[in-house]
Each structure stands twice: as structure tokens, then as C-alpha cells.
Amino acid sequence: MAAATRPRLLVLASTYPRWPGDAEPGFVHELSRRLAVEFETIVLCPHARGARTHEEMDGVRVRRYRYAPESLETLVNEGGIVTNLRRQPWKALLLPLFFLAQAWSTWRLVARFRPDVVHAHWLVPQGLVAALVGRLDRRMAPFVVTSHGADLFALRGPAWQRLKRFVVRRAAAVTVVSAAMLDPVRRLDAENAAVEVQPMGVDLAGRFRPDPAVRPEPGRMLFVGRLVEKKGLRHLVDALPTLLARRADARLAIAGFGPEEPALRRQVQALGVAQAVDFLGAVSQDRLPDLYRSASVFVAPFVEAAGGDQEGLGLVLVEAAGCGCPVVAGDVPAVRDVVTSEAVGVVVPAHRRDELVAAVLAALDGGRRPDRDAGRAQALARFDWSARADAYGAVLRRAMARR
Numbered sequence: 356m357a358a359a360t361r362p363r364l365l366v367l368a369s370t371y372p373r374w375p376g377d378a379e380p381g382f383v384h385e386l387s388r389r390l391a392v393e394f395e396t397i398v399l400c401p402h403a404r405g406a407r408t409h410e411e412m413d414g415v416r417v418r419r420y421r422y423a424p425e426s427l428e429t430l431v432n433e434g435g436i437v438t439n440l441r442r443q444p445w446k447a448l449l450l451p452l453f454f455l456a457q458a459w460s461t462w463r464l465v466a467r468f469r470p471d472v473v474h475a476h477w478l479v480p481q482g483l484v485a486a487l488v489g490r491l492d493r494r495m496a497p498f499v500v501t502s503h504g505a506d507l508f509a510l511r512g513p514a515w516q517r518l519k520r521f522v523v524r525r526a527a528a529v530t531v532v533s534a535a536m537l538d539p540v541r542r543l544d545a546e547n548a549a550v551e552v553q554p555m556g557v558d559l560a561g562r563f564r565p566d567p568a569v570r571p572e573p574g575r576m577l578f579v580g581r582l583v584e585k586k587g588l589r590h591l592v593d594a595l596p597t598l599l600a601r602r603a604d605a606r607l608a609i610a611g612f613g614p615e616e617p618a619l620r621r622q623v624q625a626l627g628v629a630q631a632v633d634f635l636g637a638v639s640q641d642r643l644p645d646l647y648r649s650a651s652v653f654v655a656p657f658v659e660a661a662g663g664d665q666e667g668l669g670l671v672l673v674e675a676a677g678c679g680c681p682v683v684a685g686d687v688p689a690v691r692d693v694v695t696s697e698a699v700g701v702v703v704p705a706h707r708r709d710e711l712v713a714a715v716l717a718a719l720d721g722g723r724r725p726d727r728d729a730g731r732a733q734a735l736a737r738f739d740w741s742a743r744a745d746a747y748g749a750v751l752r753r754a755m756a757r758r
Contacts, residue, residue, distance in 0.1 A: 362755060364394035365470035365496070367461060367481035369431050371400040375412060378612070378637030379432055380581075382555040382670065383476050388413040389744035394751070397468055399460055401431050401453065418464065422456035423449055434613045436480075437509045437664060438583045442614040458484050465495050472527075472755045473498035474747075477506040478519045486525035497527035497754045501553070504532065504667020504689070507539050511663050519543050523550075527754035530747075532668040535688030553750060554668055554692065556743030559735050562644055563677035565727065569648040574604035574719060577650035577680070579643065579671045582613030585664050587656035587685050587705040592619060595628040597712050602719055606631050607654075610638040610646055647678035652718035656705035657685035669693055676700070676734040679727035681718045683711070693738075698729035 368383040387398050391414045402408055402419035404426065410417050422428060430436055430449045440446055461484050464470075473496050475481040482500035489495035500522055510519070523529055523544045530553040531540055540550050557563055580586045591607065598605045609619075609632065616634070623632050638646065647653060653675035659665045665687045672693040675682050682700025684690045694700050700718075703710045736742075 361393065361395040362471040362752075363468060364390060364396045364751065365461075365464055365468060365473045366396060366398040366476070367457075367473065367485060368398060368400045368476040369436060369481060370476075371398065371417070372412070373403045373406040373432065376639045376641070378639060381640065384412065384415065385558070385740060386555065386744060386747060387415050389740055390748060390751070391415050393748050394472075397464065397470075399457075399464055401428065401457070403428050403432050418460070420456045420460035422453045434581055434583055435505060437505045437662075438581070438614055441662065454480055454484070457481070458487060461485070462488050462492060465492060469494065470496045471758070472496050472751045474751060475500045475526075476503065478502050478522050479506050479510060479515070482506075482522040482526065483518055486522045489525060497757050498525075499528045499530065499750055499754045500526045501530045501532070502536060502540060502667070503555075504536065505664050507531070507536055507667070509660070509662050509664035516543065527757045528750055530750060533689040533692045535691070536667060551750070552692075553746055554738060554743065555670060556740035557670055557673045557677060557734070557738050559673070559677040559731070559739040560741065562640065563647070563674045564644070565679040565731070566644070566648050569645055571651045571680070572606075572649050573651060574602055574606055575650045575652075576605065576607045576715065576719070577610070577646055577653050577675075578607065578655065579610045579638070579646070579653070579674070580655065582609075582611050582615040582619060584615065584660040585658060585666060586615075587658035588615065588619060589622060590658065590685075590705045590708070590711060591654055591656045592622050592626065592628070592632070594708050594712050594715070595623075595631060596626055597708065598715060599628060599631055601712075601716055605719065606633070608633045608635055608646065608650070610635045610643070612637050643674065644678055647675050647680045650675075650680050652715055653680045653682050653700075654715060655682070655684045655690075656711060657687045657690060658705050659687060666690065670738075672699070673734050673738045676730045679731060683714045683718060693734075695733060696729075699733060700730070 397416045475485040485498040520543045529550045532554045657666045685705035703714045
């Protein structure tokens with residue numbers, strides 16, 4: 356569709372790849388580049404050291420606003436805003452600059468680009484910015500806001516609740532990425548009937564699929580994700596001595612980075628299991644499929660963090676299922692949208708060591724081997740990007756009609 360005839364879409368996000376191949380979560384970009392087939396799309400996101408302020412990635416124009424000297428633009432990446440603030444509370448000083456820079460840049464883009472619809476990812480801060488700009492400037496288009504989890508679960512104080520309620524009431528539509536998030540959003544505004552579950556997607560048709568040439572390595576466990584409290588990785592590390600006593604060939608590969616890494620490395624040393632743990636660091640999307648394919652089990656021991664934060668969906672579970680890797684997931688509500696049957700995997704309370712060990716050993720021993728084809732078929736039907744982009748395109752078109 357020619358740019359002149361496509362409706363204009365402005366995407367607001369905080370987590371976004373800083374450059375091609377970046378290990379930062381890329382789901383907003385993956386959705387945006389697919390929507391760019393139907394919409395003339397611009398993404399507005401924060402700048403980070405080494406990133407360009409203006410570029411085009413996969414047909415999507417990206418604009419990055421500066422909110423501090425480059426060396427201090429560290430509020431967003433390597434863990435996310437909530438995690439970074441808890442790890443280094445002084446970064447709260449960056450919040451006013453971050454918010455003002457985003458609001459100013461959004462207002463300028465609304466004036467210049469004249470979007471027909473806006474997609475704000477996360478209730479706060481992007482949803483709040485969209486709501487405020489819409490209140491102050493009549494040129495602002497209707498906006499759809501998508502909550503991904505941390506914005507809903509972790510920011511619980513009365514002031515945060517009022518801000519989120521303001522966003523929900525101003526939005527043309529609200530989407531959440533799992534059924535577990537519906538009730539918390541509805542409690543913000545019980546009269547808002549436009550809340551629906553619309554998960555993000557995974558490239559199951561192209562990237563995350565089985566490869567008969569890659570066989571699982573006996574005893575190999577895999578974790579993929581940010582090294583933050585809600586991922587629950589410390590519970591899996593704590594279970595390693597028991598696992599090794601039962602399976603001497605057990606080995607854990609950890610793909611990811613984040614603020615919990617130093618503590619996890621100390622835990623590994625203290626337990627005497629360093630020989631069985633590989634910290635792989637940041638891993639690009641291109642390398643991930645072979646990691647899943649070569650693992651005998653993928654373990655995502657999700658928990659609810661001390662501040663209430665928890666997984667909004669867990670797309671890594673979908674990636675693993677797409678590659679035919681058995682899944683053991685921590686028992687938080689959102690994973691029920693992915694682990695819908697034993698064809699995908701099993702769900703256990705990650706903090707109960709005996710149950711976690713039993714589930715992992717069953718997968719390693721082949722006693723709980725899921726139907727790979729059935730698990731992949733379930734994932735394809737719900738999470739492949741082709742279906743997800745179509746669904747979000749429909750949500751955005753309905754929002755446009757409200758103008």
C-alpha cells in the first residue's frame with residue numbers, strides 16, 4: 356500500500372531495540388514492522404548510548420528522544436525502568452527529564468506527522484503521555500494502550516493507580532497481553548468495556564521452529580530472559596545441587612543479562628555448582644533458536660517479585676514450544692495462556708524446590724516428553740506474528756473510527 360494512502364500510526368514505547376541485532380526485547384519492533392505494511396509507521400522511543408536519534412529499521416522510521424547526557428541515558432535498558440529504579444534509586448532523578456522529553460517529543464510528532472491513531476505500549480509512562488497530549492491538543496489522534504505487565508503489577512500505590520485510571524479512561528481501547536491482566540485493568544475502570552486480551556507474538560513460521568539437524572543435548576537445561584527477580588532464576592540455581600545429585604550430566608545455560616547477575620554468580624559459587632552453569636550473556640535473536648533446539652528442557656521459574664511485579668505473558672515459553680523444547684514454567688497466572696496443556700509443558704510453583712526438581716528431572720529423563728507437533732500447533736494458532744499483527748491492526752482501525 357502506498358504511503359500516501361496508508362493511515363498514519365505513531366507508536367510510543369520505552370523498550371525498543373537500540374540497533375539491529377540488539378538483545379533488548381524486540382516485540383514492539385516486531386509488531387510495528389508488520390503493521391508498517393498497512394500503516395505508515397513512526398516509532399518514538401528513548402535514546403541510549405550508541406543508538407541513532409533517527410533511522411529506519413525494517414521499514415519502520417524510528418525517532419529517539421534524548422532525555423539526559425548520553426552517559427546518563429540508562430533508565431530504560433538492561434532490566435527495564437521498574438527494575439533499574441529498584442536497583443539504583445538515584446535514577447528516579449531522571450524520571451522528570453524522561454517524562455518531559457517524551458511528552459515534548461510526542462507533541463511535536465503529533466503536530467508534524469498528524470497520526471490517525473497512536474499505539475502506546477505500557478500504561479505508564481507512554482499511555483500517560485498519550486492521554487495528557489490528547490487532553491491538551493485536539494490534533495491528538497485516538498490512542499490504544501497496551502499493558503505488558505510490569506506497568507500493571509508493579510506500580511501499586513494510590514498515586515500510580517489514579518494515573519493508570521486516567522489513562523484507561525482516556526484510551527480508545529485497552530489491550531493486555533494475557534488473561535491474568537484483565538481483572539486488574541478492569542478494577543481501574545469497571546465501566547471501560549474496551550479491554551481485550553491481545554498477546555504479543557513470536558516468529559514461529561520463520562525463526563522459532565524445529566530443526567531435525569539439531570538434537571537436544573542430554574542433561575542440558577536452558578533459561579532465557581532478563582536476570583531480574585520476577586524471572587525466579589535463583590530458585591532454579593538453588594535446586595541445582597539436588598538436580599546434579601540425580602543427574603550428573605545436568606548443565607544449565609543462562610542466556611540473558613540484568614541486575615541480578617552478580618548475585619546469581621555468587622550463589623552459583625557458594626553452592627559449588629559453577630562447573631554446571633554457563634552464563635552466556637546477551638544473546639541475539641538469531642542465535643536463540645539453536646539454543647532452544649539443543650536443550651532437553653527450557654525452565655522459566657517465574658515468581659511474583661517482592662514489589663508485586665510478575666510476568667505479563669512469557670513469550671520465551673512460546674519460543675521454546677515453537678522449537679519443540681519441553682517447558683517447565685513457574686506458576687504465575689499469565690503462563691496459563693501459554694502452557695495450556697502437557698503438549699507444551701508443565702507448570703509448578705518455582706519456590707517449591709522438590710516440585711521444581713521433579714518436573715525438570717521428568718523432562719530430562721524423557722518421562723514427561725510433550726507432543727512437540729501438538730505443542731507447536733497450539734503456539735502457532737495463538738501466537739504467530741501473522742495472526743497477532745492482523746489482530747492489532749483491527750484494534751487500531753476500530754480506534755481510528757472513534758475519531
